[in-house]
Amino acid sequence: MELENIELVATEEIEKCDDLDQLNETRVKYLGKKGLIQGFMSKMRDLSNEERPKFGALVNKIKAAIEERIKIAQEKLEEKKINKKLESEAIDVTLPGYKFNTGVIHPLMQTIEEIEDLFIGMGYEIAEGPEVEEDLYNFELLNLPKDHPARDMQDTFYINPNVLLRTHTSPVQARTMQAKQGKPIKVICPGKVYRRDDDDATHSHQFMQVEGLVLGKDISLADLKGTLLEVAKKVFGNEREIRLRPSFFPFTEPSVEVDVSCFKCNGKGCSICKNSGWIEVLGAGMVNNNVLKMNGYNPDEIQGFAFGIGVERFTMLKYGIEDIRNFYLNDQKFLNQFKGVK
Numbered sequence: 001m002e003l004e005n006i007e008l009v010a011t012e013e014i015e016k017c018d019d020l021d022q023l024n025e026t027r028v029k030y031l032g033k034k035g036l037i038q039g040f041m042s043k044m045r046d047l048s049n050e051e052r053p054k055f056g057a058l059v060n061k062i063k064a065a066i067e068e069r070i071k072i073a074q075e076k077l078e079e080k081k082i083n084k085k086l087e088s089e090a091i092d093v094t095l096p097g098y099k100f101n102t103g104v105i106h107p108l109m110q111t112i113e114e115i116e117d118l119f120i121g122m123g124y125e126i127a128e129g130p131e132v133e134e135d136l137y138n139f140e141l142l143n144l145p146k147d148h149p150a151r152d153m154q155d156t157f158y159i160n161p162n163v164l165l166r167t168h169t170s171p172v173q174a175r176t177m178q179a180k181q182g183k184p185i186k187v188i189c190p191g192k193v194y195r196r197d198d199d200d201a202t203h204s205h206q207f208m209q210v211e212g213l214v215l216g217k218d219i220s221l222a223d224l225k226g227t228l229l230e231v232a233k234k235v236f237g238n239e240r241e242i243r244l245r246p247s248f249f250p251f252t253e254p255s256v257e258v259d260v261s262c263f264k265c266n267g268k269g270c271s272i273c274k275n276s277g278w279i280e281v282l283g284a285g286m287v288n289n290n291v292l293k294m295n296g297y298n299p300d301e302i303q304g305f306a307f308g309i310g311v312e313r314f315t316m317l318k319y320g321i322e323d324i325r326n327f328y329l330n331d332q333k334f335l336n337q338f339k340g341v342k
């Protein structure tokens with residue numbers, strides 16, 4: 001390369017450098033110890049005494065010019081590097097945020113929590129028990145011996161002749177009575193239960209109950225009625241009334257079906273209450289003397305009541321849900337309706 005061209009060529013090359021590494025390579029190529037400028041310097045030896053200072057001055061001038069160009073390019077590239085880093089770290093507040101899909105407490109759990117809160121407020125404890133249960137606790141200790149016809153009321157999933165999936169949460173009551181050994185009791189037992197039902201709009205082979213048991217001195221049917229009226233008001237609204245109709249459960253004597261005045265038509269008659277003004281919501285009764293005796297209680301000293309709330313039925317009535325299967329399909333569209341309800 002001619003000395004006259006070197007500044008122009010170096011300038012072009014420096015301007016093409018995209019980053020500091022490339023620039024450094026270019027610097028070495030022109031200004032390094034074995035670089036092109038040094039190459040011209042070493043040619044000075046071959047020149048005459050007159051030519052040498054002139055040539056030396058020119059090489060130095062070109063060298064200084066190239067150094068200056070490299071310095072300017074370096075500053076630019078360093079600035080570019082910093083800007084790039086800032087750009088990558090910058091937060092663009094105009095970008096849309098990430099959407100987080102929050103879950104929703106299952107409507108059945110919302111109902112259970114609501115019922116639990118109410119009863120805890122009335123001094124009840126919460127008791128739980130196994131879903132895979134012994135026949136003894138599920139039936140026998142509740143006045144349902146092996147050959148009792150009322151067992152047919154509850155189609156049961158048996159695991160073996162003595163072990164089954166509980167058909168109600170009543171075995172928790174039997175277990176509680178056995179544990180308390182004659183002492184007063186005030187518990188509710190929420191949980192899943194299982195029956196060999198074909199699933200349809202109003203039946204499910206798995207559903208949820210909250211059963212309650214109160215045992216103590218001088219507990220009467222009036223206490224049961226007062227308690228259930230509180231539940232009805234809390235769940236279905238303050239204007240609700242309840243009525244008791246005679247019924248039959250082996251566990252209780254007398255037994256009652258409990259109706260609540262229709263919250264939709266206020267008793268005038270509508271499709272929900274089938275024009276009767278009343279909706280059947282739960283079963284209850286005074287604990288059968290046989291059950292008390294079998295579980296270590298003396299019926300002359302201690303009496304009490306029990307009730308069973310169908311959680312699905314309560315929830316369906318409360319929100320106007322027509323098909324029980326909705327609760328078990330895990331359909332987001334259905335479940336998301338209950339966001340923020342509680």
Ligand SMILES: [Zn+2]
Nearest residue numbers: 262265270273
């Ligand atoms: Zn009605």
